[in-house]
Amino acid sequence: MAQRSRLSETGPSASEPPATGGAWLVETRQVVKRYGRLEAVRGVSMRLVPGQIVGLLGPNGSGKSTLLKLIAGLLRPDAGEVRVMGRQPGVQTKAWVAFQPEIDHLYAWMPVRRVMDLAAAVVPDWDEGRARELLRLLHLEEHRQTPVKALSRGMRVRLKLAVTMARTAPVVLLDEPLSGIDPPSRSRIIRALIEQFRTGEQVVVLATHEVAETEGIFDRVIFLDHGQIRLDDDAQALRERFGRSIQAIMEEVYA
Numbered sequence: 001m002a003q004r005s006r007l008s009e010t011g012p013s014a015s016e017p018p019a020t021g022g023a024w025l026v027e028t029r030q031v032v033k034r035y036g037r038l039e040a041v042r043g044v045s046m047r048l049v050p051g052q053i054v055g056l057l058g059p060n061g062s063g064k065s066t067l068l069k070l071i072a073g074l075l076r077p078d079a080g081e082v083r084v085m086g087r088q089p090g091v092q093t094k095a096w097v098a099f100q101p102e103i104d105h106l107y108a109w110m111p112v113r114r115v116m117d118l119a120a121a122v123v124p125d126w127d128e129g130r131a132r133e134l135l136r137l138l139h140l141e142e143h144r145q146t147p148v149k150a151l152s153r154g155m156r157v158r159l160k161l162a163v164t165m166a167r168t169a170p171v172v173l174l175d176e177p178l179s180g181i182d183p184p185s186r187s188r189i190i191r192a193l194i195e196q197f198r199t200g201e202q203v204v205v206l207a208t209h210e211v212a213e214t215e216g217i218f219d220r221v222i223f224l225d226h227g228q229i230r231l232d233d234d235a236q237a238l239r240e241r242f243g244r245s246i247q248a249i250m251e252e253v254y255a
């Protein structure tokens with residue numbers, strides 16, 4: 001597939017739906033983000049295409065959350081460029097990006113059912129069929145009347161995941177989506193991720209430093225280290241080249 005840079009283009013007009021076929025959904029070019037004197041992201045360039053689950057991997061503090069927030073438009077770069085569907089992140093691109101932050105962002109008092117109903121009412125790209133399926137797959141159905149504050153940490157994480165994954169936004173950003181979830185449940189959640197996202201139209205970026213359970217679903221992995229890309233490649237190609245798992249490669253890279 002011939003790919004071309006959209007950075008220099010004006011991008012689709014505000015009324016046009018985003019074009020998901022062909023070119024990349026997200027492009028960053030030499031992006032830098034500083035917090036005071038600390039450079040959290042240092043010259044990151046990457047392009048994300050539809051139909052992939054991308055593992056954004058790296059140890060604590062390597063810049064994963066910062067990079068996701070730059071794409072989500074929650075932070076502005078100090079240098080370089082970020083483009084979502086050819087546009088600078090802002091009000092418009094928020095409709096094209098489903099971002100699940102690491103922090104709890106749901107109303108504590110609200111029952112699960114109301115959380116989903118509210119999201120369905122306010123999120124333009126909500127897919128009700130997908131939402132119902134997610135509630136079932138994530139074992140949230142029996143908690144429909146439970147307020148968020150009464151859910152266990154793992155159940156809250158599942159609910160956040162359901163709210164994010166029920167969207168059909170072309171760009172899905174998940175920041176540590178499995179933290180707090182018990183290991184046996186993780187594989188079910190991973191399966192849900194695969195089932196929901198193999199549409200070929202979305203890109204999913206999953207930031208994590210726990211790769212043992214997740215690496216099987218990655219099409220591509222990007223290793224971040226001190227705010228820079230250390231490795232960016234097709235996951236299977238990497239396994240074949242190094243003759244070991246992504247987890248083992250990662251241990252070596254960060255040793």
Ligand SMILES: Nc1ncnc2c1ncn2[C@@H]1O[C@H](COP(=O)(O)OP(=O)(O)OP(=O)(O)O)[C@@H](O)[C@H]1O
Binds near residue numbers: 035040060209
């Ligand atoms: N709001 C902030 N103010 C100051 N420094 C920050 C802020 N947010 C992040 N940092 C610093 O920026 C660096 C990158 O942080 P970031 O959260 O992006 O990394 P991460 O890879 O997501 O880490 P983790 O795996 O622990 O979530 C770290 O050194 C962190 O302490």
